[in-house]
Amino acid sequence: MDKNYLKMGPHDVGGEESLPIDTTDNNMTHWEKYANALRIVVSSKRIITLDELRYHTEALGDQYFEIGYFERNCLSLHNICIQKGIYDMELFQKIKSKKISEFDVPIVDLPDVATINHIHDGKPHLHNVSDFQEDESGDGPPDYYFDTLAIAQIFIDQGLITNDDIALKIEQFDNVFPNRGKAVVAKAWHDNLFKEELIKDAKKAISDIGIELETFADIICMPQTDTVHHIVVCTLCSCYPRTLLGMPPSWYKSRSYRSRVVHEPREVLAEFGTIVPESKEIKVHDSNADMRYLILPPRPSNTEDLSEQELSKLVERDYLVGVRLPK
Amino acid sequence: MDSKFKINDEVIVDSRSSTGHCRTPAYIRGKKGIIERICGRFPNPEEIALCKKDPKIVTLYRCRFKQMDVWDNYSGKDSDTIELEIYEHWLNDA
Structure with missing residues (x-):
């Protein structure tokens, strides 16, 4: 690795050596x-x-x-x-x-x-410690x-x-945004024509099925193939298609992930349990400016009979960032 | 305004240093790649960050680099690539 380049600041971590990635999402x-x-x-x-x-x-x-x-x-x-x-x-x-x-x-x-002893139904009534609990702890x-x-x-x-603006965003991040990406991918698994449209112009294809993303950014969809494995990172901050996938997981924002994916993607993928064969090209996408990325995972095997709705339950967020593949 | 580069043109990312907010990571400066696609025209984030009125609208490209050309001693395969978005004022002819 070239160690002579000048970083812009503490955030410019792409290429740094760093620690193993904590792949749990808090x-x-x-x-x-x-x-x-x-x-x-x-x-x-x-x-x-x-x-x-x-x-x-x-x-x-x-x-x-x-x-x-x-x-x-x-x-x-x-x-x-x-x-x-x-x-x-x-x-x-x-x-x-x-x-x-x-x-x-x-x-x-x-x-x-010990000091409480009062009468219930004419009988002395003793209390246990467990009768008195703090409402909150920690x-x-x-x-x-x-x-x-x-x-x-x-x-x-x-x-x-307004307060409602904030409440709405919390609600959308909890319950709306994370489901959109899953629905889009399930539809692409189910409908080849939509898959083609999605790969050609993702933002338009997503809009055409009635999902209007509240974002200025464009979306680019990269399909995983037998020959190329795609993985997304933002080395400068934490750019992520939030209105399509929800909040990025904690590891996506971590210094380790942001530093290492660009220069040792195979090692990083292995830490997520994803072993990419030597014969496959790994393509890293640094989401560093105005585009946002959706990785389209391959449809899992033995799902030919499943409906779009059933397929959406098989879509996991990690597939859509490219750190894991469906079985 | 026409874009300066077209798809598959060879480019070198400028190796100058920068102050303030900038979306060109240090690790890619001075590296040679090709134009993968033209993303469109966007207000320059370097000027937005400083609240400049009417920031300059610049063409944004996705550029493809061979990992072997980006990192000394890259441990992966020859065919591995990395793609980034680079604004036109950070790109030079190769």
Whole structure:
């Protein structure tokens, strides 16, 4: 590997040596979903553009990999707002304190069971420890969630966005977007004509079946074949066809995946349990600008009798990024 | 405006350094490939990031590179390729 090139910044990781990939996908917490939804609402309404957000995330320097993905996205949004004068620190702190106080619930000492002895139906009634449970346990939300809530509240107060905008995005990311890609692939498995249209012009083919993607980007569909294995990465950030597949899995956003796929795709694929024979070409797609990618996996064997609906249940997200193949 | 390059043209990604936001990863700068397709014309992200009014509209290409030409000691196969999207102002004639 050429070690002499100059990286643009902490985000420009393509080609780095890095650690093995944690291929499990961690489910998102509510605050991660909220932070993601706010970012998408703000950028889709063009209040702040995606490229501005990326620029300010890249400018975090050493902090970039020291804090988590959603935290750094929140911090860059905040920095832009301050720089552009959308709000000042005084207003921000005031709203944030208010948001924190809404989470303040009085801590009530649980009763000592040994001292409780009261009468039920005329008989002494003893209690067990298990009768008294905390409603919640574990840590509360991270500090950046309050930052996110404060930023959202200021945008709402300024009439730029609404609570419903954020709620809708959370709902779409949970229940709408992830199903679209699966439906599209099931249709392509079932309908050869649609498959051809999809490969020719994916965004149009998807629109023609009534799915209007809320995105400025174009979609390119690459079919897996007997001779070529396709795999997608974004080495600069986490570009992903979100309105077609939902949120990218945690490994897709990881430094390891982003660094390594471009220069050792076979090794990375093996970590996902995908062994690509030497006879096959591996084609890596760095989703680094305005295109988004959908990998079309081969239809699983012995599924000739299945309906489109039944086929859609066999489509897994990992196939559509190219890290795994159906059996 | 016509695109400067057409499909299968040989190109070299400019090896200059950049400041600010840019979508040309360092690892591909100075590397030689071919035009895979013309994606269309898009506002220059380098200018959008700086909130410039009326950012320049530039042609975006998908470029194909042989992995052997991108990495010293690439461990995979000769036929392995990598494809990226590169804006016209980052491409030179090979």
